Amino acid sequence: MRDKGVTAPAGFRAAGVAAGIKPSGALDLALVVNDGPNDAAAGVFTTNKVKAAPVLWSQQVIKERRLRAVVLNSGGANACTGPEGFQDTHRTAEKVAEVLGCGAIEVAVCSTGLIGERLPMDHVLSGVDKAAEVLGPNGLDAATAVLTTDTHPKQAWKAHKDGWSVGGFVKGAGMLAPNMATMLSVITTDAHVDGDTLDKALRQATGRTFDRLDVDGGTSTNDTVLVLASGASGVEPSEDDFVALLTEVSADLVKQLQGDAEGVTKEIAITVHGAVTEGDAVAIGRIVAEDNLVKTALFGSDPNWGRIAMALGRAPAEIDPDQLSIVINGVRVMDKGTRGEDRENADLSGRDIDVVIDLGLGQAEATILTTDLSHGYVEENSAYSS
Amino acid sequence: MRDKGVTAPAGFRAAGVAAGIKPSGALDLALVVNDGPNDAAAGVFTTNKVKAAPVLWSQQVIKERRLRAVVLNSGGANACTGPEGFQDTHRTAEKVAEVLGCGAIEVAVCSTGLIGERLPMDHVLSGVDKAAEVLGPNGLDAATAVLTTDTHPKQAWKAHKDGWSVGGFVKGAGMLAPNMATMLSVITTDAHVDGDTLDKALRQATGRTFDRLDVDGGTSTNDTVLVLASGASGVEPSEDDFVALLTEVSADLVKQLQGDAEGVTKEIAITVHGAVTEGDAVAIGRIVAEDNLVKTALFGSDPNWGRIAMALGRAPAEIDPDQLSIVINGVRVMDKGTRGEDRENADLSGRDIDVVIDLGLGQAEATILTTDLSHGYVEENSAYSS
Numbered sequence: 009m010r011d012k013g014v015t016a017p018a019g020f021r022a023a024g025v026a027a028g029i030k031p032s033g034a035l036d037l038a039l040v041v042n043d044g045p046n047d048a049a050a051g052v053f054t055t056n057k058v059k060a061a062p063v064l065w066s067q068q069v070i071k072e073r074r075l076r077a078v079v080l081n082s083g084g085a086n087a088c089t090g091p092e093g094f095q096d097t098h099r100t101a102e103k104v105a106e107v108l109g110c111g112a113i114e115v116a117v118c119s120t121g122l123i124g125e126r127l128p129m130d131h132v133l134s135g136v137d138k139a140a141e142v143l144g145p146n147g148l149d150a151a152t153a154v155l156t157t158d159t160h161p162k163q164a165w166k167a168h169k170d171g172w173s174v175g176g177f178v179k180g181a182g183m184l185a186p187n188m189a190t191m192l193s194v195i196t197t198d199a200h201v202d203g204d205t206l207d208k209a210l211r212q213a214t215g216r217t218f219d220r221l222d223v224d225g226g227t228s229t230n231d232t233v234l235v236l237a238s239g240a241s242g243v244e245p246s247e248d249d250f251v252a253l254l255t256e257v258s259a260d261l262v263k264q265l266q267g268d269a270e271g272v273t274k275e276i277a278i279t280v281h282g283a284v285t286e287g288d289a290v291a292i293g294r295i296v297a298e299d300n301l302v303k304t305a306l307f308g309s310d311p312n313w314g315r316i317a318m319a320l321g322r323a324p325a326e327i328d329p330d331q332l333s334i335v336i337n338g339v340r341v342m343d344k345g346t347r348g349e350d351r352e353n354a355d356l357s358g359r360d361i362d363v364v365i366d367l368g369l370g371q372a373e374a375t376i377l378t379t380d381l382s383h384g385y386v387e388e389n390s391a392y393s394s
Numbered sequence: 395m396r397d398k399g400v401t402a403p404a405g406f407r408a409a410g411v412a413a414g415i416k417p418s419g420a421l422d423l424a425l426v427v428n429d430g431p432n433d434a435a436a437g438v439f440t441t442n443k444v445k446a447a448p449v450l451w452s453q454q455v456i457k458e459r460r461l462r463a464v465v466l467n468s469g470g471a472n473a474c475t476g477p478e479g480f481q482d483t484h485r486t487a488e489k490v491a492e493v494l495g496c497g498a499i500e501v502a503v504c505s506t507g508l509i510g511e512r513l514p515m516d517h518v519l520s521g522v523d524k525a526a527e528v529l530g531p532n533g534l535d536a537a538t539a540v541l542t543t544d545t546h547p548k549q550a551w552k553a554h555k556d557g558w559s560v561g562g563f564v565k566g567a568g569m570l571a572p573n574m575a576t577m578l579s580v581i582t583t584d585a586h587v588d589g590d591t592l593d594k595a596l597r598q599a600t601g602r603t604f605d606r607l608d609v610d611g612g613t614s615t616n617d618t619v620l621v622l623a624s625g626a627s628g629v630e631p632s633e634d635d636f637v638a639l640l641t642e643v644s645a646d647l648v649k650q651l652q653g654d655a656e657g658v659t660k661e662i663a664i665t666v667h668g669a670v671t672e673g674d675a676v677a678i679g680r681i682v683a684e685d686n687l688v689k690t691a692l693f694g695s696d697p698n699w700g701r702i703a704m705a706l707g708r709a710p711a712e713i714d715p716d717q718l719s720i721v722i723n724g725v726r727v728m729d730k731g732t733r734g735e736d737r738e739n740a741d742l743s744g745r746d747i748d749v750v751i752d753l754g755l756g757q758a759e760a761t762i763l764t765t766d767l768s769h770g771y772v773e774e775n776s777a778y779s780s
Binding site (some may be wrong): 055056057059085087088089090092093122123124125173227228229300301304305307308310313314315317318320321322323327329330332341345346347381382384385386387389390 | 441442443444445471473474475476478481508509510511613614615638686689690691693694696700701703704707708709713715716718726728731732733767768769771772773775776
């Protein structure tokens with residue numbers, strides 16, 4: 009059966025193994041290899057000022073716009089680990105280069121897990137050997153090996169009618185915010201696309217997808233999205249076609265992140281219409297998505313529009329309170345600055361909640377995806393469960 | 395027995411009555427009256443762009459720097475209620491002016507409760523009559539009548555050795571953030587202080603106290619702090635002495651807000667040392683205070699310093715990750731960019747948690763007070779409890 013993730017496009021092999029980094033014995037090391045003929049690559053990374061060692065490394069190597077492989081581990085973030093942590097990342101890349109017969113500069117590294125602990129390097133290095141031995145159409149194993157508090161692997165694949173495709177996986181469940189989530193994603197394509205075009209396309213696609221998911225305002229030290237192009241289909245798509253399919257796969261992965269977020273009981277889309285600028289629409293969507301009083305009300309299926317009005321009133325954006333309307337699951341609960349239809353008419357008992365905020369000022373709009381703030385979120389993040 | 399709140403300073407009377415605004419029959423309308431001889435006053439208000447009618451009204455009348463009275467109600471915020479809501483506030487001020495024999499422009503109005511509903515004006519107006527009848531040394535009744543989800547009234551009073559004093563009450567339990575919380579506070583003094591000095595002193599005092607409490611990042615539509623000076627002591631303190639005592643009373647009230655915040659199980663002080671500017675120190679303290687992953691970890695008594703490092707890395711402030719140290723309850727868990735002492739040595743089982751972040755860059759510092767994110771917070775704000 010054909011894989012539906014990173015090894016679905018031609019020219020890629022992958023592996024996911026149990027290297028012993030996680031004490032549980034679960035899969036914890038993934039390898040994705042581009043067999044070419046091309047090796048174009050691009051990446052976007054966390055905006056956090058505190059960056060993990062693998063991010064510092066991968067940001068350097070991606071400048072060449074070429075990657076032969078990506079090695080990823082769960083079970084440790086390798087963040088706040090000093091020069092020694094950076095050396096660990098470097099050694100990991102060198103080990104991959106050695107087994108694949110390429111240069112370390114062609115190998116990106118991603119890590120996820122607890123911040124502040126060194127990785128057990130003996131396990132990491134022997135894990136690379138183990139992974140190299142089983143490289144094949146194992147996108148699902150790779151997608152599984154990067155999981156932390158995620159409940160299931162998340163893959164996506166879309167084929168273009170002209171004979172090329174885009175596939176990928178993503179992990180992430182908490183610390184999810186705009187400008188990258190606690191989130192690692194590797195996306196592959198067999199289209200013929202050069203490095204600079206790939207970089208531009210990735211920024212366009214992530215700007216409208218990954219950057220518009222906001223679960224808890226957190227921005228991890230390790231967030232990374234990488235895209236690798238093998239050219240194995242022999243097809244060179246138009247830039248527009250490529251951006252469109254890459255965006256489609258990214259959106260699919262992001263929707264899966266939303267659905268598997270920590271403690272999620274509601275999948276919430278906050279759409280802001282009538283903004284003066286798209287930046288204003290995004291800023292308002294985000295501040296509402298991050299507001300704990302809004303998130304707890306929606307957890308309780310309570311269409312408490314006053315909290316939404318309160319939250320957006322502190323956004324750094326142009327707002328006229330008298331023009332403001334709010335529609336929740338189709339019910340116009342706030343109409344031009346005051347109470348609209350009876351809020352009790354808004355049925356929020358289901359899993360999906362649509363909040364539409366109409367600013368009534370301009371033509372710009374944006375949608376931010378988020379989740380509720382539930383007992384499950386608190387439980388999972390408080391180490392409170394014994 | 396002498397009152398310990400707004401009616402402790404000479405020249406003030408107060409009342410708190412059950413006007414029938416709250417269906418429960420609890421106290422819900424408060425009146426604070428300055429009998430002079432002076433009537434100097436100042437106020438600070440929410441920075442939210444969506445402002446409740448009473449805020450719009452009080453911001454206007456305070457421009458004169460003179461107030462004879464403040465009328466406050468719980469049971470309804472009178473926010474997002476349109477021109478009719480503003481008329482309701484105006485009528486309330488006129489009613490108070492009528493019973494006291496002053497002008498409506500000398501009466502400030504504060505409201506707190508659900509956003510988006512009109513107030514039951516017949517109850518409000520008859521409540522004013524009722525309150526006027528029982529005016530006296532009833533600061534505690536007034537402090538009680540403004541409560542919403544607060545579990546107890548919160549008052550403070552400090553006397554200066556030169557024969558003047560400052561007293562006040564505050565309410566607020568959720569939607570508490572910098573630049574005013576969901577929070578109403580009235581502070582009184584019998585010192586002889588003119589309006590402009592009072593205004594300057596209030597801004598200095600709130601900037602270091604009310605503006606440095608951040609429970610959930612929320613900024614209400616109704617936040618108000620008012621200070622009234624009667625001059626009844628006949629003493630004119632130095633500006634420095636007055637600011638000092640006003641700050642002391644404000645800090646006391648803020649500490650009580652922290653202790654009674656929704657769902658609080660931990661009272662957390664986040665002190666940022668070694669910042670380049672005080673603004674940087676405040677920005678970092680706030681972003682850590684608002685981070686749900688930090689707040690849930692502390693709820694679980696987990697000294698997870700990696701989450702603190704992650705949170706502060708996205709602050710709009712100057713940071714050098716390699717200079718960063720974090721001390722939790724006296725244990726240096728992060729030392730200059732990497733792991734320090736064993737985190738297990740930090741005992742977080744008590745109610746008070748001290749987080750000290752040393753940026754190692756400059757001399758500026760600031761402390762932000764916050765609370766944890768608990769099941770109680772989610773429960774209280776989700777309308778989930780049946």
